Amino acid sequence: MIRDDIKSATVAAMKAKDKERTATLRQISAKIKDRDIELRTSNKDIPDDELVTAVLQKMAKQRRESITMYVDGGREELADNERAELAIIEEFLPQMMSEEETRAAIAEIKASIGADSIKDMGRVMAELKARHGAEMDMSKASALVKNSF
CATH class of the missing domain: 1.10.1510.10 (Uncharacterised protein YqeY/AIM41, N-terminal domain)
Known part of the structure; x- marks a missing residue:
């Protein structure tokens, strides 16, 4: 622990x-x-x-x-x-995900929840935080999610 x-x-x-x-x-x-x-x-x-x-x-x-x-x-x-x-x-923090790993996680989540427009950004971010909150910088992830649409 x-x-x-x-x-x-x-x-x-x-x-x-x-x-x-x-x-x-x-x-x-x-x-x-x-x-x-x-x-x-x-x-x-x-x-x-x-x-x-x-x-x-x-x-x-x-x-x-x-x-x-x-x-x-x-x-x-x-x-x-x-x-x-x-x-x-x-x-003491867990190892953060690289940018490539973050992009892959975003793509996987977008595909799994069927996100196809910027309107779905909130759902994608919520799922990202639930799955990878501890090992991902959410401010950087937010920018990557926004640019992925």
Whole structure:
């Protein structure tokens, strides 16, 4: 389980006295605990790895956006900090699909649900997220789906 990998990596980072890595891993653990607390009151039963992956993907997306803003603002040292955090977060994310694999998945889903116009984009995206949500960058997939019609 990804959660266990994060815990063991945190212990290893603490033993190695790697303060930056330890801080980032603790941030990850805190976000996961926040999500656990949110789900206590809901009726949803999400598998643990799926929940952790969703939290990690959200954190990675936030870091990418921050990097872009810092670079645009000329704050390269802050962008470097975000890049370091992003690298640690991405260690625990599943391997993302390549562009070719994404295009193949889109074509397969379009064929299976009979999507033939841009009006079907929502259905295609919903099916993509259901089947490949953990291993696909949905923002890139959205552009590819739009261009495939």
